Amino acid sequence: MARGRRLRGTAALRRLVAQTRLAPADLILPLFVKEGIDEAAPVASMPGVAQHSLESLRKAANEAVASGVGGLLLFGIPAVKDGSGSQADAEQGIVNVALRALRSDLGDSTVLIADLCLCEYTDHGHCGVLRGDAVVDNDETLRRYAAIAVAQAAAGAHVVAPSGMMDGQIAAIRGALDSADRVEVPVLAYAAKYASAFYGPFREAAEGAPQFGDRAGYQMDPANSDEALREVAQDLAEGADAIIVKPAMPYLDIVSRVARAVDVPVAGYQVSGEFAMIEAATERGWIDRDRAILETITGIRRAGADIVITYWAAELARRLNS
Ligand code: PBG
Numbered sequence: 001m002a003r004g005r006r007l008r009g010t011a012a013l014r015r016l017v018a019q020t021r022l023a024p025a026d027l028i029l030p031l032f033v034k035e036g037i038d039e040a041a042p043v044a045s046m047p048g049v050a051q052h053s054l055e056s057l058r059k060a061a062n063e064a065v066a067s068g069v070g071g072l073l074l075f076g077i078p079a080v081k082d083g084s085g086s087q088a089d090a091e092q093g094i095v096n097v098a099l100r101a102l103r104s105d106l107g108d109s110t111v112l113i114a115d116l117c118l119c120e121y122t123d124h125g126h127c128g129v130l131r132g133d134a135v136v137d138n139d140e141t142l143r144r145y146a147a148i149a150v151a152q153a154a155a156g157a158h159v160v161a162p163s164g165m166m167d168g169q170i171a172a173i174r175g176a177l178d179s180a181d182r183v184e185v186p187v188l189a190y191a192a193k194y195a196s197a198f199y200g201p202f203r204e205a206a207e208g209a210p211q212f213g214d215r216a217g218y219q220m221d222p223a224n225s226d227e228a229l230r231e232v233a234q235d236l237a238e239g240a241d242a243i244i245v246k247p248a249m250p251y252l253d254i255v256s257r258v259a260r261a262v263d264v265p266v267a268g269y270q271v272s273g274e275f276a277m278i279e280a281a282t283e284r285g286w287i288d289r290d291r292a293i294l295e296t297i298t299g300i301r302r303a304g305a306d307i308v309i310t311y312w313a314a315e316l317a318r319r320l321n322s
Pocket of ligand 1: 116117270
């Protein structure tokens with residue numbers, strides 16, 4: 001008999017020789033909180049995911065932490081949006097209210113990560129502020145990111161995660177945090193973030209679709225790989241403590257290259273479209289949902305990600321515990 005099959009004979013043998021193991025602590029759960037709603041509102045394109053009210057957010061966060069997930073990634077959806085995304089750093093802005101509530105409920109028992117971007121907060125849906133000619137103004141946006149980072153840290157975020165793909169954003173944010181005496185707050189940089197069709201369902205969840213144009217002027221071109229290494233190197237040089245590759249499944253080669261190239265933690269973000277594909281195929285009876293979830297997340301870890309950001313984090317954590 002050829003050697004390959006001898007170690008696959010029983011489930012116990014396969015378990016013994018498995019090279020990739022999943023643990024709840026490696027998983028981060030994204031959560032959405034919306035201002036001005038009394039109960040959780042389901043997101044149609046993401047079965048099982050909701051826009052939370054402040055109360056339902058607290059409950060979901062508590063349950064997720066009890067399941068053992070390693071961290072929570074929070075997105076805020078304000079009732080009123082404007083050109084500069086003022087609710088992102090307003091003290092009474094929903095994301096900052098929610099961060100204070102979660103930090104007071106959970107203390108340091110989990111890692112509270114604040115997504116740091118403007119697209120959920122601007123009326124035009126772009127990730128930065130616009131110049132007159134409707135182009136995203138890089139450096140004006142950096143000033144907004146700096147203020148948001150300080151506000152989120154003050155509200156209780158353990159970590160800030162800038163996702164807007166502006167040039168120089170990590171340096172701007174690191175500088176602002178340091179000047180505000182928040183030297184201990186790490187920056188988890190969405191360093192290699194592609195302009196992806198797989199963000200579609202998220203834009204319903206976060207109500208942040210661009211009202212005109214697209215994000216191809218700042219997010220990366222799916223055709224490129226070397227550029228990811230340049231973006232990652234730039235973010236590390238600017239002070240990033242850990243980095244994200246996003247999306248994950250169509251970019252496992254990038255996860256793998258980046259993981260080999262750096263010595264900081266690497267997270268793969270299994271985005272909304274990756275989630276929705278499997279849920280939709282499940283609804284049609286076309287795929288074995290639980291196996292597909294396990295297989296995709298194992299694949300992201302096997303490619304080299306230390307951490308996986310996934311909407312199935314709490315569910316999978318509970319499965320891994322049982
Ligand atoms: C931007 C942001 C996006 C996602 C996370 N942060 C959307 C975008 O860039 O259009 C996508 C996450 C997902 O699809 O699950 N703040």
